[in-house]
Amino acid sequence: MSYTGLYQSQHLRTACSNCSVSELCLPFGLTGPEIQQLDKLIVQRFKVKKNLALYRTGDPLRSLYAVRIGSFKTNVISVNGREQVTGFQMPGELLGLDAISTEIHGCNAFALEDSEVCPIHFAHLEKLAGELPSLQHNLNKILSREIVRDHDMLMTLGNMNSEERLAAFLLNLSQRLSMRGYSPTHFLLKMRREEIGSYLGLRLETICRSIAHLRDRGLVEISGRDVEIHNLKGLNQLVAGCHRLRLG
Amino acid sequence: MSYTGLYQSQHLRTACSNCSVSELCLPFGLTGPEIQQLDKLIVQRFKVKKNLALYRTGDPLRSLYAVRIGSFKTNVISVNGREQVTGFQMPGELLGLDAISTEIHGCNAFALEDSEVCPIHFAHLEKLAGELPSLQHNLNKILSREIVRDHDMLMTLGNMNSEERLAAFLLNLSQRLSMRGYSPTHFLLKMRREEIGSYLGLRLETICRSIAHLRDRGLVEISGRDVEIHNLKGLNQLVAGCHRLRLG
DNA sequence: CGTGTGTTTGATGAATTTCAAAGCAGGTGG
DNA sequence: CCACCTGCTTTGAAATTCATCAAACACACG
Numbered sequence: 001m002s003y004t005g006l007y008q009s010q011h012l013r014t015a016c017s018n019c020s021v022s023e024l025c026l027p028f029g030l031t032g033p034e035i036q037q038l039d040k041l042i043v044q045r046f047k048v049k050k051n052l053a054l055y056r057t058g059d060p061l062r063s064l065y066a067v068r069i070g071s072f073k074t075n076v077i078s079v080n081g082r083e084q085v086t087g088f089q090m091p092g093e094l095l096g097l098d099a100i101s102t103e104i105h106g107c108n109a110f111a112l113e114d115s116e117v118c119p120i121h122f123a124h125l126e127k128l129a130g131e132l133p134s135l136q137h138n139l140n141k142i143l144s145r146e147i148v149r150d151h152d153m154l155m156t157l158g159n160m161n162s163e164e165r166l167a168a169f170l171l172n173l174s175q176r177l178s179m180r181g182y183s184p185t186h187f188l189l190k191m192r193r194e195e196i197g198s199y200l201g202l203r204l205e206t207i208c209r210s211i212a213h214l215r216d217r218g219l220v221e222i223s224g225r226d227v228e229i230h231n232l233k234g235l236n237q238l239v240a241g242c243h244r245l246r247l248g
Numbered sequence: 249m250s251y252t253g254l255y256q257s258q259h260l261r262t263a264c265s266n267c268s269v270s271e272l273c274l275p276f277g278l279t280g281p282e283i284q285q286l287d288k289l290i291v292q293r294f295k296v297k298k299n300l301a302l303y304r305t306g307d308p309l310r311s312l313y314a315v316r317i318g319s320f321k322t323n324v325i326s327v328n329g330r331e332q333v334t335g336f337q338m339p340g341e342l343l344g345l346d347a348i349s350t351e352i353h354g355c356n357a358f359a360l361e362d363s364e365v366c367p368i369h370f371a372h373l374e375k376l377a378g379e380l381p382s383l384q385h386n387l388n389k390i391l392s393r394e395i396v397r398d399h400d401m402l403m404t405l406g407n408m409n410s411e412e413r414l415a416a417f418l419l420n421l422s423q424r425l426s427m428r429g430y431s432p433t434h435f436l437l438k439m440r441r442e443e444i445g446s447y448l449g450l451r452l453e454t455i456c457r458s459i460a461h462l463r464d465r466g467l468v469e470i471s472g473r474d475v476e477i478h479n480l481k482g483l484n485q486l487v488a489g490c491h492r493l494r495l496g
Numbered sequence: 497c498g499t500g501t502g503t504t505t506g507a508t509g510a511a512t513t514t515c516a517a518a519g520c521a522g523g524t525g526g
Numbered sequence: 527c528c529a530c531c532t533g534c535t536t537t538g539a540a541a542t543t544c545a546t547c548a549a550a551c552a553c554a555c556g
Contacts, residue, residue, distance in 0.1 A: 058494065076403055080489035084403045098399060100392035106492070107399065126385060133378050140374070143391035144348035150398035151346060151355065155324055155332045157405040158449040162512070193535065201406040203513055208536055224521080224535080241328035244354070246306065410544070440502065451545055456504055472503080472553085 029138035054109040061099040063119035070115020071190045074107045085199040112190040165200040166210040167238045185229040272314040277386035302357040309347040311367035318363020319438045322355045333447040360438040413448040414458040415486045433477040
């Protein structure tokens, strides 16, 4: 069995397994005729084989990348050789935003499976943004949203125990997949336990044990990379108290 | 004794205790005549008393704020009432970047001491950025730099023990202060132990004990809020192995 | 000089890491 | 097609770190 889909086995596929150009424009919040402007930037596409780098720390920023097919992880390697995973990206999401500050990539991006991306030449994007206020506005929003996401992650690492972190992680994947039309309750993990652990600030053994705990509570069934969420509500309750209090 | 300075007692002051308008333009990377354009946006200034909020979660985004005098913390309160400090801001730094995504503030900003800020009306800033490509470019960079900072923080929380986290925190303050012309080795903390703990994902008692450990190693002398770094090199070595490996 | 807030230190217990070993799955070559 | 590797996952037992609970202390302020 082979997967062209992502985080989702073929027979479960309920939506497109890849992203069209106009879908790639979605993060930029563009509609109608403006898409055609952005279209001009999203002309190329290329494949990245599993475990190969899309870019590496220190590479100059040429393009941002929109994931079309597959999935990626971004990580930073410390002097003493430890990996810190800073994020996982799936189709329709952007890679490389952190490089804008220095115009040099500050992390590595590796394909977790055979994948395909569309490069978006950054200098051209900025030029186009200068002409299209709504594009500029949305670029600001995209960058800001990334900051919000990171703050949520800080909250996860600062306030949650291992079981809650794993639950929050699974719910996050579930939500992002359902946004793209996939099943929110049944999907495949493309990363190893060790990578999940790095992302969540835990050791891989702790991830295994937390999986076992969630299983014992009857909330999920996870065998290998295959995830089945039995009780979405229960998972949500587990992390509810740790979430951002929304006012206004 | 009263402090108009920030993180720095009066008698130690070696640089300006507040930021002029042109200094506030520094984060935007502008020089020469362009500053005069930005000047038009930075016209007001107002004071925020210690412990009062500059803005709160749920407030609509009207302005970003440049800290002129004093210091702030940003935090998020979770449903179960726990505080997560997401950052500390000192003069010359910007507040409110995370609100751009939703146009609603996603966190609270509190003054840690009597402070003064310059509001930068965001709609006007975006409009001006549309006319000044270099301003737009720098706004992108500022947002991206915030993402990089957050990634470094994820690394701190994911890979370091309590002592290393505290050392990294002190070095970070030291570096930001020295950039502004203050002593990198002698300064005052404006936040409580509990707030440092929240920021570093530790309890306040653990902060106290980590302080004691660093003192026992002869690296620092901290009594109350007064910090004296005796061995900057030693502190750096402590966290060196956990830092980003730079290639290229 | 008392009161309240913030800090320090100690004793204990819980959660997570570390070390170790066994089990499983997928891919490769005989 | 099977056997064997190799890399990944799971589980157990011991060690460690950090959180929790508790109490004393320090300091600023009215």
